[in-house]
Amino acid sequence: MTIPALFDLTGRTALITGSSRGIGKAIAHRMAEHGANVVVSSRKADACDAAVAEINAAVGREAAVAIPANIASKEALQALVDRTIARFGKIDALVCNAASNPYYGPQAGISDDQFGKILQNNIVSNHWLISMVAPAMTARRDGSITIVSSIGGLRGSTIIGAYCISKAADMQLARNLAAEFGPSNVRVNAICPGLIKTDFAKALWDDAATLEQATRGTPLRRIGVPDEIAGLAVFLAAKAGAFTTGQSMVIDGGATVV
16 A cells, blocks of 8 residues: 555554553554554553554554553653663654543532542653653754643533643644644644543543533434544644644534534
């Protein structure tokens, strides 16, 4: 199969957090399909290994490797970056996909520990990881950084308010860093999915009444699947996205337009 030049990632290396399942795994799969070497990373080594085996079988080459890491640990993230560079020499595309949401309910009921964990894993850890990867990108004058945010960062919520706060912050992080890294030809963007059928979002779609409410007013009348997010991640990492930076790009079946 010949990959169109605009989307060809051959020889590029992509590091994707939270990529043993869901949206992250779909992104890793599609980037590998488009020629990239991909690092699959999440907390559990066995889950990473299973995803790597699945991706490599699908693309017919040893495209993916597993490097487990806990995003809450700065030392673990540095080890993830160091091991990726030792294996592949450089990181061309970083996708900050891993996130936490340990609480569903009104803002008044969230504990300090739960709020802190959400802010740490969804904002601070992204800042740490980008800070570890960006210097080499800016020195080479080449690189793409993508933060997986959420349409939750664009709307108010009575049940996942802290998560939404963190995702709004991720969009601002992308804008700030796009302005900072742009003169060095490093692009930073955010992808903002709507409700996607993942284990992470199961509490929002597994109940029939909640699902019906969530899709009733959505133009496409359904929720999304992880693979419907992956194409945009490929675009942003490839030549096709070379003039795109600082953007928060929504993929939500039209949920935010009505």
